[in-house]
Amino acid sequence: MESGRVVEKFGSFHVLHFFLTCLPALFNAMSNVNFVLLTSDVNYRCRVPECESNRQEYMPTWWPTAVDRCSRPVLNGTIKTTCTNTSFSDALEKCDEWIYETNNTVIAELGLACQPIKANMIGTMHNIAMATSMLLAGRIADWIGRKPTMIFCSVSTFLGIFKTLAPSYYVYIAFEFLEAIGAGGIVTVGLVIMIETSNKKYRLLGGVLFGYFIYTGEVIFACLAMVIPYWKNLLYAVYAPTILFLLYIPISKETLRWLIIHEKVDEAKRLIKTIVKMNKVDIDPNDIDKMDLETMKVACEVETIETKEGYTDAFKSPELVKRFLIGTFCRFTVVFIYYGLTVNSVGLPGNRNMNFLLTSLISYPGDFLCLIFMNRFGRKFPLICGYALCGVTCVLFAFVPSGLNWLKITLYLISKLVVAACYTGVVTYIIELFPTSVRGSLFGLCILFASLGTTLAPLTPSLSTIMMSICFGCSAITSSILLFFVPETNNRQLVDTVEQLEDMMRANKERSVKYRNGHENCGFDHDEESRAH
The missing domain is CATH 1.20.1250.20 (MFS general substrate transporter like domains)
Structure with missing residues (x-):
C-alpha cells in the first residue's frame, strides 16, 4: 500500500x-x-458598628471622605442619635470588618478586603x-x-x-x-x-x-x-x-x-x-x-519504534535538549505576555468586562494571521518577526503620555494581537519539533517549566507600568533571537523516535561537511587549472 x-x-x-x-x-x-x-477588586469601606443602620450602605452621608478603606475612623464621643461627619476624631484604627458595594466577586463573600x-x-x-x-x-x-x-x-x-x-x-x-x-x-x-x-x-x-x-x-x-x-x-x-x-x-x-x-x-x-x-x-x-x-x-x-523511549533517552540527545530549552523559553514568553495582558486588561480605562472582551476578541485575527503567514512563509520566520514586534509594542506602551489613551490602548491591542498569533504558532511548532515517542511527555514538561509565565502573570498588576512592559518586551525579543537556532518544520514529516532524530542530524552534518569540502576542492581545482593554462 x-x-x-x-x-x-x-x-x-x-x-x-x-x-x-x-x-x-x-x-x-x-x-x-x-x-x-x-477576584477583581470591588469598592468597600470599614464597618463602624455604632453608626450602621439596618440597611447598610456602602457610602453613607456620614462617612468621612479622608479615611482610607482599610482603616476605621474613631468616634469622638459626640454622637447622639445618628452619626455625622463631625462625629469622628482624627484618629484611625485598623479595620477588621467591611461593608462591600457589591457581592458579585469572591472578594466580598470570602472577606478578602x-x-x-x-x-x-x-x-x-x-x-x-x-x-x-x-x-x-x-x-x-x-x-x-x-x-x-x-x-x-x-x-x-x-x-x-x-x-x-x-x-x-x-x-x-x-x-x-x-x-x-x-x-x-x-x-x-x-x-x-x-x-x-x-x-x-x-x-x-x-x-x-x-x-x-x-x-x-x-x-x-x-x-x-x-x-x-x-x-x-x-x-x-x-x-x-x-x-x-x-x-x-x-x-x-x-x-x-x-x-x-x-x-x-x-x-x-x-x-x-x-x-x-x-x-x-x-x-x-x-x-x-x-x-x-x-x-x-x-x-x-x-516510523518503526523498536524500543520504548522516555525522558532518559530524550535528554541524551543534544539536539533534542536544545529544542526543548528553546521551546520552553518561547512558551514561557508567550503565556507570560498573553495572560499578563489579559489580567491587566481590567485595569484599562473603561468597563472591566468590556476591556476583557476586547482583549479576547483581538485574538481571533491574531490566529488568522498565524494561519496565513505560517503556511506561506514557514514556522520560523513569522514567529521570529512576531516575537520581535510584540516586544517592541510592549515597550512602547509604557512610554506613551497619559493623555493619549487611544494610542496606549491601540499598542496594547496590537501586543495582544501579535502574542495571540505567536501563542498558537509556537505551540504547533514545539510539538512538531519533538519525536512521537516522547512528544506528549516532553511537551508536558515544556509546559510545566513554561507555566512559570502563567504563575507570574497574575502578579504583574502590582508592578509599575514601565517595569511590566520591559519584562514583557525583553522576554519577547529574547525568544525571537533564540528561534534562529532551531530548524524549520513546515511540510516536513513528523519525527517518530529520538534515534531517528539523531540519525537525521548526523546525516545533515555529513552533508554539510561534504558540501563545504566540495566547494573547497572546486576552488582548489580551479586555481590549479588556471596555473596550468
Missing part, C-alpha cells in the same frame, strides 16, 4: 474529531480565566495546579493513550462547580487547585491529538482551530459575565455542562499514530476502517483486514 494512503485525505472524520477535541478546550478556557473577573495577596494567590494556585496537570497529562497520555486522558481531564472541569459551596477562602483555594490539576491537561493532550490526527498539510490548521476554541471560551465567559453578574450563578453556567463530557467514552477515538506505535493492531484496523469510510478513501476493507503492523506503518506514515 502506498505511503500515507490512509492519512493523506482530510475529510469528515477529521472535522468531527477536531470538534470533539476542541470543545473541552472551550470550557477549559473559561475555567482558566474566570479568576480574572471573580485589604488582602490583595490572598486574592492574587487564587490565580497563582490555579496556574501552578494547571502546570502540574499538563506535565502529568502528557506523560499519562503517552502511557495509557490520548483518549482516556482527554476524557478524564474534560470531566474534571466539572469540579469547578464546587467552588460555589466553599465556606471559606482556604476551602475555595482547595477546590480551585483540584479543578485545575484535574482539567489542566486538556491543552497538552488536546494539542497532541490535533497534531497527530492531521496530515502534514493541516497540522497548523489543527493548532489554529484549537486556539480559536480557547479564544471563543474567553469571549463567551466575558459575555456571560455581563449578563450574569453574581459569581456563583456565573460558575454554574460555566461548569454545569462539562459533566456531559462523559459521553466521550463511547464516541471519541484514540489517535491512529498512538495505536500503531503501541502495536494495538486490532484497534488500529477498526479505526482505519472508520477513517476510510468517513473520509471516502478508496481502500478495500478486506485489504485493511490483511494489514500487518508494518503495512499499517507505511500506510499511515508512522
Whole structure:
C-alpha cells in the first residue's frame, strides 16, 4: 500500500474529531480565566458598628471622605442619635470588618478586603495546579493513550462547580487547585491529538482551530459575565455542562499514530476502517483486514519504534535538549505576555468586562494571521518577526503620555494581537519539533517549566507600568533571537523516535561537511587549472 494512503485525505472524520477535541478546550478556557473577573477588586469601606443602620450602605452621608478603606475612623464621643461627619476624631484604627458595594466577586463573600495577596494567590494556585496537570497529562497520555486522558481531564472541569459551596477562602483555594490539576491537561493532550490526527498539510490548521476554541471560551465567559453578574450563578453556567463530557467514552477515538506505535493492531484496523469510510478513501476493507503492523506503518506514515523511549533517552540527545530549552523559553514568553495582558486588561480605562472582551476578541485575527503567514512563509520566520514586534509594542506602551489613551490602548491591542498569533504558532511548532515517542511527555514538561509565565502573570498588576512592559518586551525579543537556532518544520514529516532524530542530524552534518569540502576542492581545482593554462 502506498505511503500515507490512509492519512493523506482530510475529510469528515477529521472535522468531527477536531470538534470533539476542541470543545473541552472551550470550557477549559473559561475555567482558566474566570479568576480574572471573580477576584477583581470591588469598592468597600470599614464597618463602624455604632453608626450602621439596618440597611447598610456602602457610602453613607456620614462617612468621612479622608479615611482610607482599610482603616476605621474613631468616634469622638459626640454622637447622639445618628452619626455625622463631625462625629469622628482624627484618629484611625485598623479595620477588621467591611461593608462591600457589591457581592458579585469572591472578594466580598470570602472577606478578602485589604488582602490583595490572598486574592492574587487564587490565580497563582490555579496556574501552578494547571502546570502540574499538563506535565502529568502528557506523560499519562503517552502511557495509557490520548483518549482516556482527554476524557478524564474534560470531566474534571466539572469540579469547578464546587467552588460555589466553599465556606471559606482556604476551602475555595482547595477546590480551585483540584479543578485545575484535574482539567489542566486538556491543552497538552488536546494539542497532541490535533497534531497527530492531521496530515502534514493541516497540522497548523489543527493548532489554529484549537486556539480559536480557547479564544471563543474567553469571549463567551466575558459575555456571560455581563449578563450574569453574581459569581456563583456565573460558575454554574460555566461548569454545569462539562459533566456531559462523559459521553466521550463511547464516541471519541484514540489517535491512529498512538495505536500503531503501541502495536494495538486490532484497534488500529477498526479505526482505519472508520477513517476510510468517513473520509471516502478508496481502500478495500478486506485489504485493511490483511494489514500487518508494518503495512499499517507505511500506510499511515508512522516510523518503526523498536524500543520504548522516555525522558532518559530524550535528554541524551543534544539536539533534542536544545529544542526543548528553546521551546520552553518561547512558551514561557508567550503565556507570560498573553495572560499578563489579559489580567491587566481590567485595569484599562473603561468597563472591566468590556476591556476583557476586547482583549479576547483581538485574538481571533491574531490566529488568522498565524494561519496565513505560517503556511506561506514557514514556522520560523513569522514567529521570529512576531516575537520581535510584540516586544517592541510592549515597550512602547509604557512610554506613551497619559493623555493619549487611544494610542496606549491601540499598542496594547496590537501586543495582544501579535502574542495571540505567536501563542498558537509556537505551540504547533514545539510539538512538531519533538519525536512521537516522547512528544506528549516532553511537551508536558515544556509546559510545566513554561507555566512559570502563567504563575507570574497574575502578579504583574502590582508592578509599575514601565517595569511590566520591559519584562514583557525583553522576554519577547529574547525568544525571537533564540528561534534562529532551531530548524524549520513546515511540510516536513513528523519525527517518530529520538534515534531517528539523531540519525537525521548526523546525516545533515555529513552533508554539510561534504558540501563545504566540495566547494573547497572546486576552488582548489580551479586555481590549479588556471596555473596550468
